[in-house]
Amino acid sequence: MSDTEPPIRLAVVVGSVRDGRFGPVVAAWFAARARRRPAFAVDVVDLAETGLDAGFAARLEVADAVVVVTPEYNHSYPGPLKTAIDAAGGAWRGKPVGFVAYGGLSGGLRAVEHLRCVLAELHAVGLRDTVSFHGAAGAFDVSGEPREAGADAAATVLLDALASWSQRLQAVRP
Numbered sequence: 001m002s003d004t005e006p007p008i009r010l011a012v013v014v015g016s017v018r019d020g021r022f023g024p025v026v027a028a029w030f031a032a033r034a035r036r037r038p039a040f041a042v043d044v045v046d047l048a049e050t051g052l053d054a055g056f057a058a059r060l061e062v063a064d065a066v067v068v069v070t071p072e073y074n075h076s077y078p079g080p081l082k083t084a085i086d087a088a089g090g091a092w093r094g095k096p097v098g099f100v101a102y103g104g105l106s107g108g109l110r111a112v113e114h115l116r117c118v119l120a121e122l123h124a125v126g127l128r129d130t131v132s133f134h135g136a137a138g139a140f141d142v143s144g145e146p147r148e149a150g151a152d153a154a155a156t157v158l159l160d161a162l163a164s165w166s167q168r169l170q171a172v173r174p
C-alpha cells in the first residue's frame with residue numbers, strides 16, 4: 001500500500017452470540033493482529049451488539065473486506081450468523097471474506113465450508129487461507145494469546161490475502 005492509498009476497511013465479525021461464548025477472545029486476538037498493519041482500518045462487528053439485521057448490514061456495507069470469526073455448532077456455523085448474513089444481502093457483493101474458525105475437534109473447519117457456499121451466492125469471495133483453532137478454550141492463554149506458535153503466521157497469511165484480494169475486487173464492488 002502506498003502512503004496515499006486509503007486503508008482497507010476490514011470488518012471482523014464475531015459470529016457467536018450465546019451467553020458465555022468464547023468468540024470475543026478469538027476476535028480480539030485477530031483484530032489486534034490486523035491493527036498492527038497500517039493497511040487496515042479494523043471494525044470489530046459483534047452480532048451480539050449490532051443485532052442480526054439492519055445494524056449489522058450497515059456496518060458491513062462500509063467494509064472493503066470481511067473476516068468472519070466463527071465457531072462450529074453441530075457441524076455448521078451458528079444460526080444467528082446465517083440470519084445476519086441473509087439480512088445484509090447485497091452488502092457482501094465483491095468483498096473478500098476470510099475465516100477465523102474455532103471449535104472442538106474440528107477447529108471450526110466444517111462451519112467454514114458451509115459459509116463458503118452461502119457467501120458465493122451473495123457474490124462474496126471466500127479466501128482459501130484460513131485460521132483454525134481446535135479445542136478453542138484451551139488454545140488461548142489467560143491474556144488471550146494463542147498457545148500455538150503458528151497462529152500468528154496463519155493470521156499474517158490471511159491478512160496478506162485480504163489485502164491482495166480487496167484490491168483486485170475493487171472493480172466489482174458497488
Ligand SMILES: Cc1cc2nc3c(=O)[nH]c(=O)nc-3n(C[C@H](O)[C@H](O)[C@H](O)COP(=O)(O)O)c2cc1C
Nearest residue numbers: 016021022023071072073074075103104105106136
Ligand atoms: C450447540 C453446540 C454444538 C457444538 N458442535 C460442535 C461440533 O459439531 N464440532 C466441534 O468441533 N465443536 C462443536 N462445539 C464446540 C464449540 O465449537 C466450541 O465450544 C466453541 O468454543 C463455541 O464457540 P462460542 O463459545 O463462541 O459459542 C459445539 C458447541 C455447542 C455449544
